[in-house]
Structures are given as structure tokens and as C-alpha cells.
Amino acid sequence: MRQADFSIHAQVSRSQATDLMTAPAFSVPAKKLAMWLFLIADTATFAACLVAYGFIRNATPDWPKPFHSITNVALMTLILLTSSLTMLFGVQSAQAGEKAKAFRWTLITALFGILFAALHLREWMGMVNEGATLFHNPWGTPLLGSLFFSITGLHLLHVAGGVIALFAVALKYQRGRYQADDLEVMGLYWHFVDVVWMFVVPLVYLLNLAH
């Protein structure tokens, strides 16, 4: 083989290697992949909290059941599920190039998030008024308060962070600094918050419902 052939071969190999290095894994854009990896890590955080809760609940005889009504938690579930739908509409509008619509749906999602947080705080205030704190409650083991406020607090923190991020992303999207894919990445986070709630409700609320 001549020297020139070797040179061309080397160039082609280098170009193929560069393609391999720069091609996104699983054909998923880097930003989206980063969000998925964060969500998997966050899944471990929530799962650890819920498993710890299950462990303690299982190992504690006479675990108290302090919840008497499901109205508030049912309403919160409805709001969060609906906010996921409005987030989807926002992303779809952005992908279709309908900027004003996408902005509007994202703001509606953020407002649903605020409403959810307000209902969550109302739930907390009700518990506090009945005498429940992190380290004490009138129903029995103090671990109930610790676990309830920790798990729901972690979720509420995610919702609050999500609402701030939704406003920030929506405003930057409207000003043209962010694109539709940024809104999509934000949507992934918001749906994740919804998915976590699907496990928090039965474990923390419904299993502790007084009949």
C-alpha cells in the first residue's frame, strides 16, 4: 500500500472515531441524557427515603393512622396530574413552533405547581395544629412526624424548585435564549415529580388512613 493510501485511511478512521466520540449516546441529546441521569439519581434518593419509611413502619408495632380525609390529597393528585398534561401541551406547542402558546402552557403548569404547594402547606398546617412536629405527635411514635415531614418535604422542595425553574425556563424561552428542547428537558423533570407523587400518596397517606 502506498504512503498516500495510508494517509487517506488514517484520515477516514480519525473522522469515524470523531463521529463516534461526538454522537450522543442512544441518540439522546446531551442535555436530555444529563437530565435522565439526574432523575435516575433522584429516584435513588426518593426510593431510599420510602424504603427507610417502610422499614421503620414495618418494625414499629401499633403504627398510628392519623389521616381521616383524603379530599385534600385527592385534589393535590388531580392538580399534579393535570399539570403534567399542561406541561406536555407546552412542549408540543414549542415543538410545533407556537411560541406564545408554549409560554402560556408552561406558565399554567407553574401556576398548578404553586396551587399544589399551597394545598401541601395547608395539609402541613393542619397536621401542626393537631400537634404534629418533626419529633412529636399526639398519635404515637414520634417517627411518624419525622418521616411524614421529611418525605413530603423533600417532594415539596422538588415542586418548589420545579416552579422556579418553570418560570425561569419559560421566560428565557420567550426571550429566545432557550429552545423547544430546553422546555422538553424541563418537562422531564416535572413529570418525574408527578411520578414520585404516585408512590408517596399510597405509602405515606393512604396506608395511614384511619377507617
Add this chain to the structure above:
Amino acid sequence: MTTGAAHKSSTGKDLIVYACLLALAAIQFVIAYQNISTAQMLVRMMGVAVIEAGLAILFFMHLSENRGFRWFVLIFSVAVLLGLQYGWTDSFRLIDGVPWAK
């Protein structure tokens, strides 16, 4: 399919998934009022929650559109979740004495 038609079709699918999620959430609330043991209630509720989460992840988070990545997320997440289950036997030991030491 034009972009507009695809958009409408996607919205229709999302609405169906949303309705399914609402129905599944309602089923969880119905289970909470059933006169069954806590263990049975837990199994039923978690079963419904897993279906709910699966629907949301596949359709709302669009994981159904990328097969390779779907397996990556599934294997990674299941491995992490299974890894967290190692301590359950100890919670039974705490409440039932020390059955595993006999």
C-alpha cells in the same frame, strides 16, 4: 402525516394516558377503603402505582420512542431500586425477634 396532524394525534394520545392515570389514581383511593390487611393493601397499591409510573414514563416522558435508551433507564433504575431492598429482613427481625438467627 403533517406536523399539525401529528400534533393533534399526539394530543389525543396524551389525553387518553391522562384519563388512564386519573382512573388508576382513583383505584388507589378505592383500595385505601377496602377492608383488607395492610400487606394486601400495600401490594395492590404498589401494583397500581407501578402501572401509573410506567404509563407516565413511557408516554409523558417519551421513553417509548427510544428502545435502546428505554432499556438503559429500566436496567439502571431497577438495579438501584433492588439494591435498596436488602434491609427488609432486618425490619421483620426487629418486630418478630430474631427468626434469621435460629
